[in-house]
Amino acid sequence: SVASIVLSMRTMFSADKAAGMTAMVGFVFGHERFVARIAQGVLMIEPGDTVGADVIFECDQNILAQALYAGVPLDQLEAQGALAIAGNRKIAEQYIALFPLPESAPPGKSTRQDR
Numbered sequence: 001s002v003a004s005i006v007l008s009m010r011t012m013f014s015a016d017k018a019a020g021m022t023a024m025v026g027f028v029f030g031h032e033r034f035v036a037r038i039a040q041g042v043l044m045i046e047p048g049d050t051v052g053a054d055v056i057f058e059c060d061q062n063i064l065a066q067a068l069y070a071g072v073p074l075d076q077l078e079a080q081g082a083l084a085i086a087g088n089r090k091i092a093e094q095y096i097a098l099f100p101l102p103e104s105a106p107p108g109k110s111t112r113q114d115r
Contacts, residue, residue, distance in 0.1 A: 029064075
């Protein structure tokens with residue numbers, strides 16, 4: 001769902017990777033529009049008009065998840081017709097890199113503590 005991808009971005013955002021970045025990023029998921037603002041290592045995402053955004057991603061939320069978390073290149077998604085990007089391409093690429101997945105536990109190792 002759209003709510004899931006928005007919550008996911010809020011959760012997975014890396015303030016360290018965003019250091020020094022200031023941007024307004026728009027998202028068009030069908031009839032739903034969201035705006036992300038990044039400044040001083042902080043990400044704010046809310047429903048809103050994308051007018052004035054540095055870059056706008058127009059796609060299904062599952063397509064955005066492929067770029068954010070599965071490492072599918074933006075060029076590939078655009079070539080498939082699944083994603084349209086308007087605006088500053090460099091900011092689009094930078095934005096996608098702000099959501100690293102946590103490292104997996106080594107095989108055979110539990111991340112839980114046994115009690």
